[in-house]
Amino acid sequence: MEPTLLKARGLEGSRTLASYLSRGGYEGLRRALALGPQEVTKSVIDSELRGRGGAGFPTGRKWTFVPKDHPGPRYLVCNADESEPGTFKDREIIEHDPHLVIEGIAIASFAIGAHTAYIYIRGEFVRWANLLEQALGEARREKILGADVLGSGYSLDIWVHRGAGAYICGEETSLLESLEGKRGFPRLKPPFPAVVGAFGKPTVVNNVETLACLPSILTRGPAWFASIGRPRNTGPKLFSVSGHVVRPGVYELPLGVTFREIIFEHCGGIRAGRKLKAFFPGGSSAPVLTAAEVDTKADFDACAEAGTMLGSGGVIVLDETVDMVEAAANLAHFYAHESCGQCTPCREGSDWLVDILHRILAGHGRAEDPDTILRICRFASQGMTICPLGDAFSLPISSIVSKFRDEFERRIAAATPAPPRKHPVLPWAGPRPGFGR
Amino acid sequence: MPKLTIDGREVEVAQGTNLIEAARLAGIAIPYFCYHPYLSVVGQCRICLVEIEGQPRLAIACATPAADGMVVRSQTSSRVREAREAVMEFLLANHPLDCPVCDQAGECLLQDHSMDEQGGQFSTHMVETRRTFPGLERRLLGPHVVQNQNRCIHCSRCIRFTQEISETSQLTYVSRGNHAYIDTFDGRPFDDPFSACAADVCPVGALTLREFRFRKRAWKLRSTPSICPGCSIGCNLWIDHHERIVYRFTPRENPKINATWLCDYGRFLAESLNAHGPAPTFRDEDGSSSSPPLEETVRALALELKAARTLRVVASANLSNEELFLAREIFAGYLHGELVTPVWPGEPRRMKNGHGVWLASSDAHPNANGARRLGLDIVDESGLARFLYGAADLTVLLDPLAHPYLAGEEALQLLRVGHTLVFSQRQHAVCEFARWTMGVASLACNEGTFTSGADQVQRFQAAFAPPRGALPLWQWFTLLARELGLARLAVATPRDVFQLMVSQERSFAGLAWEELGGFDTDSYREHQHVG
Ligand SMILES: Cc1cc2nc3c(=O)[nH]c(=O)nc-3n(C[C@H](O)[C@H](O)[C@H](O)COP(=O)(O)O)c2cc1C
Ligand code: SF4
Ligand code: FES
Numbered sequence: 001m002e003p004t005l006l007k008a009r010g011l012e013g014s015r016t017l018a019s020y021l022s023r024g025g026y027e028g029l030r031r032a033l034a035l036g037p038q039e040v041t042k043s044v045i046d047s048e049l050r051g052r053g054g055a056g057f058p059t060g061r062k063w064t065f066v067p068k069d070h071p072g073p074r075y076l077v078c079n080a081d082e083s084e085p086g087t088f089k090d091r092e093i094i095e096h097d098p099h100l101v102i103e104g105i106a107i108a109s110f111a112i113g114a115h116t117a118y119i120y121i122r123g124e125f126v127r128w129a130n131l132l133e134q135a136l137g138e139a140r141r142e143k144i145l146g147a148d149v150l151g152s153g154y155s156l157d158i159w160v161h162r163g164a165g166a167y168i169c170g171e172e173t174s175l176l177e178s179l180e181g182k183r184g185f186p187r188l189k190p191p192f193p194a195v196v197g198a199f200g201k202p203t204v205v206n207n208v209e210t211l212a213c214l215p216s217i218l219t220r221g222p223a224w225f226a227s228i229g230r231p232r233n234t235g236p237k238l239f240s241v242s243g244h245v246v247r248p249g250v251y252e253l254p255l256g257v258t259f260r261e262i263i264f265e266h267c268g269g270i271r272a273g274r275k276l277k278a279f280f281p282g283g284s285s286a287p288v289l290t291a292a293e294v295d296t297k298a299d300f301d302a303c304a305e306a307g308t309m310l311g312s313g314g315v316i317v318l319d320e321t322v323d324m325v326e327a328a329a330n331l332a333h334f335y336a337h338e339s340c341g342q343c344t345p346c347r348e349g350s351d352w353l354v355d356i357l358h359r360i361l362a363g364h365g366r367a368e369d370p371d372t373i374l375r376i377c378r379f380a381s382q383g384m385t386i387c388p389l390g391d392a393f394s395l396p397i398s399s400i401v402s403k404f405r406d407e408f409e410r411r412i413a414a415a416t417p418a419p420p421r422k423h424p425v426l427p428w429a430g431p432r433p434g435f436g437r
Numbered sequence: 438m439p440k441l442t443i444d445g446r447e448v449e450v451a452q453g454t455n456l457i458e459a460a461r462l463a464g465i466a467i468p469y470f471c472y473h474p475y476l477s478v479v480g481q482c483r484i485c486l487v488e489i490e491g492q493p494r495l496a497i498a499c500a501t502p503a504a505d506g507m508v509v510r511s512q513t514s515s516r517v518r519e520a521r522e523a524v525m526e527f528l529l530a531n532h533p534l535d536c537p538v539c540d541q542a543g544e545c546l547l548q549d550h551s552m553d554e555q556g557g558q559f560s561t562h563m564v565e566t567r568r569t570f571p572g573l574e575r576r577l578l579g580p581h582v583v584q585n586q587n588r589c590i591h592c593s594r595c596i597r598f599t600q601e602i603s604e605t606s607q608l609t610y611v612s613r614g615n616h617a618y619i620d621t622f623d624g625r626p627f628d629d630p631f632s633a634c635a636a637d638v639c640p641v642g643a644l645t646l647r648e649f650r651f652r653k654r655a656w657k658l659r660s661t662p663s664i665c666p667g668c669s670i671g672c673n674l675w676i677d678h679h680e681r682i683v684y685r686f687t688p689r690e691n692p693k694i695n696a697t698w699l700c701d702y703g704r705f706l707a708e709s710l711n712a713h714g715p716a717p718t719f720r721d722e723d724g725s726s727s728s729p730p731l732e733e734t735v736r737a738l739a740l741e742l743k744a745a746r747t748l749r750v751v752a753s754a755n756l757s758n759e760e761l762f763l764a765r766e767i768f769a770g771y772l773h774g775e776l777v778t779p780v781w782p783g784e785p786r787r788m789k790n791g792h793g794v795w796l797a798s799s800d801a802h803p804n805a806n807g808a809r810r811l812g813l814d815i816v817d818e819s820g821l822a823r824f825l826y827g828a829a830d831l832t833v834l835l836d837p838l839a840h841p842y843l844a845g846e847e848a849l850q851l852l853r854v855g856h857t858l859v860f861s862q863r864q865h866a867v868c869e870f871a872r873w874t875m876g877v878a879s880l881a882c883n884e885g886t887f888t889s890g891a892d893q894v895q896r897f898q899a900a901f902a903p904p905r906g907a908l909p910l911w912q913w914f915t916l917l918a919r920e921l922g923l924a925r926l927a928v929a930t931p932r933d934v935f936q937l938m939v940s941q942e943r944s945f946a947g948l949a950w951e952e953l954g955g956f957d958t959d960s961y962r963e964h965q966h967v968g
Contacts, residue, residue: 166613183610188480188500339614341591342481348527351615355565372562379523383494386480 001228003252004216004236005209008097015131017138020099026144028215032107033152035218040111044214047222048234052089053079053170053207054283054311056300065194066112066202073116074202076109077179078211080121080128081163081170084283085334087314089238090208092250094128097212098135102158104211106149107218109156112204117158120175123165132160167338171387172205174340185340186387209238229255233299237310243279243317246271255299259289262298263317274319278403282311284331285392287399308399324404325411328373328397329357335393346390349380353397365412373401441507456487456498456509467511468521468550470528470640471592472499475696475791476601482592484524484550488514495520521554530563531615532641533587541642543655547590570618578619579627581701582636582644586618589643595619595635602698602789603631619643633705634698637688646685648705653677653684661900662689662954664887666755666880667703668786668798669805671889674699676710676881681901683710683881692791694889700786714862714876716906728906731916738858738873739920745831745856748774749824752813753839754802756910757885758894759934761804761811762942763914764835766926774833778808779821779840799890807888810944818842825851833858835910836877837865860910877910878903884931885911886953894945896953 007023008014020026032040045060066074078101082090094101101119109117121129136158139145147155161179163169169178173187176198197203213235217225226234233255239262240250246268253262259281263269270276276291281298287308289296296306303310318327336350353376356369381394401408440449441459448463455478460467470482478500485498490508495517498509511517528547536542551557573586596619599608607629611620621627629635636644660675665686672695674686686707688699717734720726729737742748750768752761761778768774783801790796799805808815816824821842825832832852837843837859843852844866852867859871868874882903886896903909908916911931918926928934932950939945 188478336614341610341614341617342479342593344481344483344524344527344590347591347615347617348530351568352527352530352563352565359565366564368562375523375562379520379527383496384483384486384520384524 001236001252001254005093005100005212005238006096006250006252008100009092011096014096015098015135017099017135017142017144020097024219025099025215026103026150028218029103029106029110029144030150031218032110033150033154037111037113040107040218043217043222044111047213047217047225048232049210049213049217049225050233050300051207052209052213052237052313053172053205054084054285054309056310059206059210062194062206063108063112063204065192066204067195070202072201074112074114075198075204076105076112076114076117077172077175077198077203077205078105078117078119078208079170079172079175079205080119080125080132080208081167081175082125082208082312083122083167083170083338084285084312084314085331086242086280086316087240087283087312088242089240089250089313091125091128092238092240093208093212094125094131098131099139100212100215101132101208102135102139102145104214105158106145106156107214108204108206108211110149110154112202114204115155115157117156118179118198119158119160120169120179121160121162122170123163125162129160129162136160166340167334168340168387168389171389174387175205176203185342186389188386229299230297233301237298237313239298239313239315241267241315241317243315244271244274244319244322245269245317253298256297256302258295258297259315260294262315263294267317270317270319272319274321276317277320277322278318278324280314280316280396282309283314284316284334285309285388285396286311287395288403290403324400324407325357325360328400329354329361331393331396331400332357335389339389340387343385343387343390345380345384346393349376349390350393352376353393360408360411360415363411363415364417365408365415367412369412370401370405370408374398377401439503439505439507441503441505441509443509444511444513450503452502454503456496456501456503457485459503460498460509460511465511466553467498468546468553469499470546470550470590471594473594473597473638473697475698476594476597476638479593479597482524482528482590484521484528484554486517486520486524487511488517518554525551525554526561526563528590529561531568531587532590533567533569535588539585539588539642540645540650541588541639541655545642546640568615573618577647578621578644579629579632581633581647581705582627583647583650584619585643585645587643588641589619590641591617592640594638594640595644598631598635598638599629602634602696603629605629607632608635630702631698631700633701634688637697648708649685653679658684659900660687661881661898663880663897663900664803664889664895665699665703665706666803667700667706667801668783669800669802669890670694670786670788670796670798671803671887671891671893671895672699672703672788673895674703676707676900678881678900681904683707683879683900693893694790694796694891695788696791698788700788702784702786710879710881712863713878713882713904713907714860715864715868715874716876718868718874720870720872720874734873734875735913735916735920738875739917741831741856741858741873742772742833742917743921745772745774745829747829748772748831748833749827749829750774750776750833751821751824751835751839751843752776752778752808753836754778754780754800754805754808754815755836755839756804756807757883757897757931758804758807758811758888758945759885759931759938760835760910760914761808761813762938763911763918763926763934765811765813767914767918767921767923768833771921771923775824775827775829776813777816777821777824778805778813779816779818779842780805780808781818781840781842796890803889804887806890806892807886807894810888810892811942812944822847822851828854830855831858832856833860834867834871835860837861837867838863843867860913862907875913876907877913878907882907883909883911886935894948894953896950898954 169184178184332353377394377398381391486495488510570586658677665672673689673691786798857871884899
C-alpha cells in the first residue's frame, strides 16, 4: 500500500511548509473551506474513519455531538499525549510531517466551528513540541492560520500545550483538566466533552493520527478512504511494533491485515530465530493474545471479537523467553504509578497487584494469589471506575493470568514462605516520626 | 417530578435529585463516602454503586439523577452487594484498622459501612505490607486539625470543602495514585477560618480536631440542638455533652443559614459553656461578703429594686427573646427603670448557607434582632457610656459580657457610683464590687429562642440542668416577678414566657414554639455523620 500518513518519511526537508505544499499540502483544507462544515462532517462520516486514540469511536459521529446552537466558543483539541506503553506512532507523524497534523486540525476545527484549537503534547516530547511550534509559525506567516485562513474569512489559531508527564492526561477529560491548568483528574461523564469540555465549552478531542487522516479524505474522497480495509474498519493505520521482532518500528498498513503479516512479514519475524509467545495488539492496555491467535485481523471489530482491542495500534511482541509473571508485574507497576488516585478500585487495586506480583517474583507466592489477582481485576474494571484506566490494567493482567496460569502456578509451587516483614504493619507499633517524640 | 422504584419502594422526588437522596426519601440508606450533600459530586469512592434496570453496568448513585420509571436495586441486588463488598475490601486494604485507638470510632463511615457491606468483618484479603505515610501520622495541619494520613480514604471531601465552601483552597492532594496525600500548599499552616469543618467532613479519622480528640468517645455523647452564641448569623448546632460537661459543638443542618458548617470561632466557644456563674453573693458596705440561700437572695433583690428611686438596667443582646421580654416587662414596665441594650459589632464573621450565599454578621451577639423586635433601646459604645454617666442609685447588669466596654476602667468607675446588681455567667471585674452578684447558667442549661440576623426566630434547648447556685436568667426573672407580685410573669417555663410574648407582642404574633426548632427537618448527621 502506498503510504498516506507516512508519505513524508524519508524525504529531504519534509517538515518544511515548502515541502508540504509541493506534495499537495493544504489542498484538503482548501476543499473543506469551499465545502462548508456540514459537507466536511458528512465526508468524514462517509469515510467511516474511527478514532485512532484507542477507543475507535467514529470520528464524524463524535463531531455531530457538539451542540449546533451553542453560544460562545467551542474548541478542538489534538491529543498528542501518546503515553501508552508500546505506542510511538503520533510522534512519527509529527517528526516527518507536522503540517499534516496542522492541516487535519484546521479541517476538524472548521467542521465543528472552532476558532481556537490546542495541541496537548506530552511533556517529554520537547523536540516534537518544538517541531510543531516551528510549523505553526510557518503556517501563521503564510496566512494559512490566523484571522483569515487561506483567504476564506474563517479564523483559526492553534496553540501547543505541553503536559507535565502523566499518562492519565492522555485520557480526554483529564487532558482537559490539565489544559485548564488543574490537576489531571478524569472527569465524571456525562457530560461528555463534546457538550461540556475545555473551559466548560463544547470540545472535540481527537488523536493526532485521526486528524492526520482528514486531509486525504478531503482530497481523495471518502469513498477512496472507505475502500481501504473492510467495512466499519476503514483506512490506513499506523502500527508501532516493539519487542522481540527483527525490525521494530512504525508501519503504515491497511486496517484488517493480520497480526501474522505485521509480525512475520513486515517486521521480519521474531529475532534470533526464537518463537512467538504472545503479543499485545494495541498498546499495553489491550488484553494479550497468544501465538495461536496471531491470525487475528488487526482492526477494531476483529480485535473486539477476539476479546481484546486494537487500541492505539502499539503491537508489543513477546518471544518465548519472556516470563509472563514478570510481564504482568511490569504492567502493574506502570499502571499503579500512573493511577491518578481518585477511584478506590483503581488506586488500591493497582498497588495491591504490584505487591502480589512482586511477592510472587520474589519466590513467596501463595496458592490463592492468581484468584486474588483475578478478583482485583474484576472489581477494578467494567464500570467500577471513573475513567478506563481501571480497565487498562485489569483487562491485560487478568488476560495474562487466565492464558498463562500455569506459569504462575509453577512459580507458586516452587515458592518459599515469605520472610517476616521488615516494616511494622501497624503504624503505631513502630517509631513515630515527626510528632510527639 | 420523576417517580421511581428503589428496592421495590416507589418514591416521587424533585427533578434533579440524585439516587442517594431519592433513596433516603424512600427510607433506604445507600452508603457513601465521597458524596456530601453540600459539596460537588466527584464519584470517587465507588461504594454507592446500584443496579439500574436496563443498564448493563452498575451505576454510582451519587452521580445518577433520578428519572421517571427508573427501577433501581440497592440492597436487593446480589451484583451490588458483591461490588460494594469489593470496594470495602479495597478501602480496607491499606487502612490501618486502628479503630480501638482512633478517635473517629463510633462516628466513622468506614466502620459503619463495613458493618453494613461486610457484615462487620472489617476484613480484607490483603496480606501485603500496608502502605503508610511516615511522618504524616500525627501531624498538626493547622491550629485545630490533626492529620493521620494512614487512615485517609482519598474521598477529597476536605479538599472540596476548602475549594467550594470556605474558598481558601488551602488543602490539596500531593503526589499521585495510592501515594497521594492531603497537604497544604508549600506546607503552610491550615489556618482557614472554617478549618474544623474539614475534620467534620472527613468520613474517617484522618482529620480530627486537636480540641476534641481523645476527650470523649463519640458514642458517649448526647446531642442537644442549640444555636451558636458567637454572632448574629445564628448557625444551628448540636451541643455534644456527657455527664453535664460540654465537649464540642457540631453543625446542625440548616440549608438557609449554615448548611452543615460552623466557623472555627463559633465552634470553639463550646468550652465556654462549661462556665456557670458564681454562687449568689452579697457584698456589704464594709466589703464583707456572704452567700445567702436562694429565697433570701430573691427577697432581698426585690426589696433593693423596689427601694431604688432611679433604676437603670443594661440588658444584653446575648439574652434570649424570652429573657429580654421579661426584663422589659419587669425592669422597664413595672419598675419604671431605664433599660438599654448595648450592641457590639465585634469581629466580622461570615457563613455560607446551603445555597452558596455568604451571610455576614452584623454584630457579635446572637439576639440583637430580638432586642430590636421587642422595641428595646439599642445603644453602641458611646451610647452605653452616656447611659452610665447619667446618675442612678441602682444599676442592674443583666450580662456583664454584653459589651467589652463594661470591663473597661471607665465603665467600672461609673458603676461604682451607687449600687450595682449583676447577673453573671462568669467572674467579671464588676463582680468584685457589685452589691449583689447572681450566678447565671450557661447556654447549655438554657432554653429559649434567639432572633437571627436574617430575622428568623430559632429555638434552642437545654442540654442539662444547671449546677447548684446558677440559674438560667429567665428563671431569675420569674422568681423576681413572683416576689414582686407580678403573677402574670411568674410562669414556670421558657415556653410559657414565649406564649405570653406571642400573645402580647405584635412582632412575635403567630409564631408557634413547636415549629421553631428546625429539628423537624431530619438532620443528615443523624443518618450518616455528614456534618
Ligand atoms: C488512560 C487513558 C489514556 C489515554 N491516552 C491517550 C493518548 O495518549 N493519546 C490519545 O490520543 N488518546 C488517549 N486516550 C484516549 C482518549 O481518551 C480519547 O479517547 C482520544 O483522544 C479520542 O481521540 P480519537 O477519537 O481520535 O481516538 C487515552 C484513554 C485512556 C482511558
Ligand atoms: S480509574 Fe484510576 S486513573 Fe481513572 S479516574 Fe479512577 S483512579 Fe483515576
Ligand atoms: S458516593 Fe458515589 S462514588 Fe462516592
